[in-house]
Every structure is written in structure tokens, then in C-alpha cells.
Amino acid sequence: MTEKNECGCGKSTQETPCGSGHKPAPGNTDNWLEEQKLQECLQRIRHKILVMSGKGGVGKSTVAANLALSLSLSGKRVGILDVDIHGPSIPKMLHLDNANVQVKDGAIQPVEHAGLKVMSVGFLLKDRDDAVIWRGPMKSSVIKQFLTDVDWGELDYLIIDSPPGTGDEPLSVVQLAEPVDGAVVVTTPQDVATADVRKSIKFCKQLSLPVLGVVENMSGFVCPKCGEVTDIFKTGGGERMAAEMNVPFLGRIPIDPAVGEACDSGTPFVYHYSRTETAKAFERVIAPILALSAKQADQETQDQEDVMKIAIPIADGKLAMHFGHCAEFAVVEVDANTKTISGTQSLIPPPHEPGVLPRWLHEQGVHVIIAGGMGSRAQALFVENGIKVVIGAPSEPPETLVCAYLAGTLQSGANVCDH
Numbered sequence: 001m002t003e004k005n006e007c008g009c010g011k012s013t014q015e016t017p018c019g020s021g022h023k024p025a026p027g028n029t030d031n032w033l034e035e036q037k038l039q040e041c042l043q044r045i046r047h048k049i050l051v052m053s054g055k056g057g058v059g060k061s062t063v064a065a066n067l068a069l070s071l072s073l074s075g076k077r078v079g080i081l082d083v084d085i086h087g088p089s090i091p092k093m094l095h096l097d098n099a100n101v102q103v104k105d106g107a108i109q110p111v112e113h114a115g116l117k118v119m120s121v122g123f124l125l126k127d128r129d130d131a132v133i134w135r136g137p138m139k140s141s142v143i144k145q146f147l148t149d150v151d152w153g154e155l156d157y158l159i160i161d162s163p164p165g166t167g168d169e170p171l172s173v174v175q176l177a178e179p180v181d182g183a184v185v186v187t188t189p190q191d192v193a194t195a196d197v198r199k200s201i202k203f204c205k206q207l208s209l210p211v212l213g214v215v216e217n218m219s220g221f222v223c224p225k226c227g228e229v230t231d232i233f234k235t236g237g238g239e240r241m242a243a244e245m246n247v248p249f250l251g252r253i254p255i256d257p258a259v260g261e262a263c264d265s266g267t268p269f270v271y272h273y274s275r276t277e278t279a280k281a282f283e284r285v286i287a288p289i290l291a292l293s294a295k296q297a298d299q300e301t302q303d304q305e306d307v308m309k310i311a312i313p314i315a316d317g318k319l320a321m322h323f324g325h326c327a328e329f330a331v332v333e334v335d336a337n338t339k340t341i342s343g344t345q346s347l348i349p350p351p352h353e354p355g356v357l358p359r360w361l362h363e364q365g366v367h368v369i370i371a372g373g374m375g376s377r378a379q380a381l382f383v384e385n386g387i388k389v390v391i392g393a394p395s396e397p398p399e400t401l402v403c404a405y406l407a408g409t410l411q412s413g414a415n416v417c418d419h
């Protein structure tokens with residue numbers, strides 16, 4: 001049975017934070033802090049894409065690495081996370097077999113390669129040929145660490161290469177990195193006939209994870225001499241299967257000896273052979289993935305036009321004069337068209353550290369902050385984060401202040417606490 005937590009939102013106490021910004025029940029602080037940290041890291045990654053396959057050897061990691069590189073070549077900030085715990089192949093594919101992972105300021109630094117940020121369990125094994133014997137909960141906790149403790153920074157895309165099948169790793173990714181934007185399912189013409197690839201698609205459907213599409217890899221053969229593509233096996237099965245299962249088909253990638261050679265020597269294919277037909281096939285595969293950012297940018301513009309968010313530091317239900325250390329923020333949402341209040345959210349800020357609040361409030365979509373007093377450095381940081389600062393407001397309830405602000409009658413101007 002779901003136990004009510006302190007805020008009474010109905011979520012289990014294990015599930016805090018509930019999203020309402022309320023404090024966790026006593027005793028759950030560690031879970032809550034961990035969850036907060038995970039959410040903070042995830043908020044800095046705009047799109048998370050899972051690459052899956054029904055079985056091994058179909059070119060899943062090849063597709064994942066080349067997808068990541070194609071996105072990076074399109075000017076996006078991209079990370080690739082290899083969660084294939086038993087058979088990590090991304091280090092070899094990118095020629096990073098001997099890469100050493102550094103820790104800086106308590107955060108694991110991803111290995112940087114060809115414009116990508118790369119992390120793999122392969123980097124952490126002493127001997128790269130070691131076998132890893134980990135059960136489900138351990139896999140989940142290592143994946144959580146990869147999401148939380150790796151310094152990914154701001155990313156447009158994180159491409160997650162999962163092991164073949166529908167085991168613990170893809171399940172943990174979907175649960176931990178929520179919301180994952182979708183999955184790319186890689187198959188070969190021969191694999192299409194097997195139940196494995198359909199299982200991958202059903203897995204996504206069961207978890208309400210959108211299938212961005214199916215890629216038919218190793219479909220036809222590119223002659224290394226003339227570049228002509230010959231269908232050595234029956235092709236087109238991937239497209240038919242995608243239609244049957246009502247998911248998009250992203251395209252065919254031929255067997256190209258240059259792909260194999262590039263991967264085996266660690267020179268990423270699309271990087272060096274960007275003019276070939278095979279690289280163009282990879283480019284077609286990333287089109288719907290690139291469209292995700294365009295869609296999000298449109299949505300953000302639309303949201304910004306419709307809703308204005310005004311943040312106010314709060315103590316005892318009223319504006320808190322000491323803004324930097326306040327324990328709660330009210331975020332009042334205003335319908336930008338009618339200039340009326342449509343709701344108020346109560347949010348708990350992250351632990352105090354210099355510069356954290358402007359960034360955090362920017363991530364919450366805040367446009368204006370109304371405060372009593374604020375140091376000039378903090379004011380500059382808010383402005384850098386696109387947030388308008390109104391200072392010198394009195395200690396009143398948030399809605400009263402916002403109504404006055406909207407009516408142009410808010411008492412403001414004098415900085416009552418410049419330290």
C-alpha cells in the first residue's frame with residue numbers, strides 16, 4: 001500500500017521527491033538527496049536516446065557510435081554512455097581502450113574523443129578482458145552512478161548503448177533516466193525474422209518508451225571498388241516489420257567494409273567518410289532525432305509566450321529578506337495573455353553554493369525574481385541566466401507581490417540587504 005509522505009501527495013516515501021518540492025519524511029534524506037542530484041544531472045541533458053537490439057552482433061554499438069558522431073557533426077553537444085556491462089565495445093570502437101578516467105572535484109570526468117563525451121564500464125575494468133559478474137541491483141546502481149557522478153555538463157543528446165535484449169540494463173536506464181526520449185532499435189535483415197527484435201519493440205511499448213524507429217543494418221553490400229550496393233540477403237524486412245508493429249522505419253545501412261575497418265581501428269566512420277552513401281544513410285537515421293530538439297525549442301518558445309513564471313524567496317509564507325539562504329521558493333505562474341495568476345508552486349532550492357540559485361531557477365523556467373535584497377554579483381548572475389531581477393520588495397505573501405508587480409504598483413528599488 002502507498003504510505004502518505006510528509007507532504008501528503010500520496011507518493012511512497014521511497015519515491016520522494018514527489019515533484020511538489022515538499023520536504024522528504026525524516027529518515028529518507030539520503031534517498032531524497034540522491035534523487036535530487038540525479039534530477040539535477042538529468043535536467044542538464046536535453047535528450048536521452050536508448051539504442052537497443054534484439055541480439056548481439058547486429059551493429060548496435062556501431063550505430064550508437066555513429067549516431068552520436070553524426071549528431072556531434074551537426075553541431076550538437078553529445079555524450080555516449082555504454083551500459084553494456086558484460087561486453088562494453090564503445091572504448092574499442094572509438095580507440096579508447098587505454099583511456100584512463102579522471103576524477104575532478106569529486107566528479108568522474110568523461111573521456112573526450114572527437115567532440116564526444118564518452119563513458120563506459122570498460123574504462124573502469126583493470127583488465128579490459130575481465131568478465132563482470134553483477135546482478136540486477138548492482139547494474140542499476142552502476143548505471144545510476146554513470147548518470148549522477150559523471151560530469152556530463154550541458155548536453156543536447158546522451159546516446160545510451162545498451163546490451164542486446166531486454167534485460168536489467170535497458171530497464172534501469174528507462175527507469176532512472178526518465179524521461180528517455182525514445183529508443184532506436186537496430187536489426188539486420190536476418191534478425192528481422194526472429195522474435196528478438198519484436199520483443200525489443202514490445203518492451204518499449206510496455207514501458208511507454210517511444211520507439212523513434214527501426215534501423216536495418218547490414219542491409220546490402222557496398223562494393224569497395226565501385227561503391228555499388230548489392231542486396232546479398234533479402235532486404236526490406238525491417239521496413240515491413242516496422243510497419244506491422246506500427247513504429248517508424250529509419251532506414252537501411254549497407255555492409256560497408258569501410259564501416260568495419262573504421263570501427264575496428266577506432267576511427268569513427270562518419271567522421272572520416274562523411275561523403276559516402278553509407279554516411280548519408282546514417283544521416284537519414286539521425287533526422288528524427290535532430291527533429292526532437294527542434295520540437296523542444298518550438299515548445300519552449302510557445303511556453304515562454306503563454307506563461308510567465310515569477311519566483312519569490314519565502315519564509316513563513318511571505319517574502320524572505322535573506323534570499324541566498326532561504327529554504328523555499330514560491331514560483332507564481334502568470335497567464336501572459338490575461339495577466340492573471342494561474343497557479344503557485346512551492347519549490348525547495350538545492351543546497352547553498354555560489355551561483356547555484358540563478359542556474360536552478362533558470363532550469364525551472366523562471367523569468368522574473370522578486371526579492372527583498374540581493375548582492376550585486378547575484379543580480380548579475382540572474383541577468384546572465386535570462387532572469388529579470390526586482391529588488392526592494394516588502395515581506396508580503398507571493399501572490400500579493402505578483403499582483404502588485406503586474407499592476408505596476410509594487411514597492412521596489414532599494415536594496416535592503418546587499419551582502
Ligand code: ADP
Nearest residue numbers: 056057058059060061062254255256259260263
Ligand atoms: P553489436 O553492438 O550489435 O554487438 P557491433 O556494433 O559491435 O555489434 O558490430 C559487430 C561488428 O560488425 C563490428 O566489427 C562492426 O565493425 C561490424 N559492423 C557493424 N555494422 C557494419 C556495417 N554496416 N558494415 C560493416 N561492418 C559492420
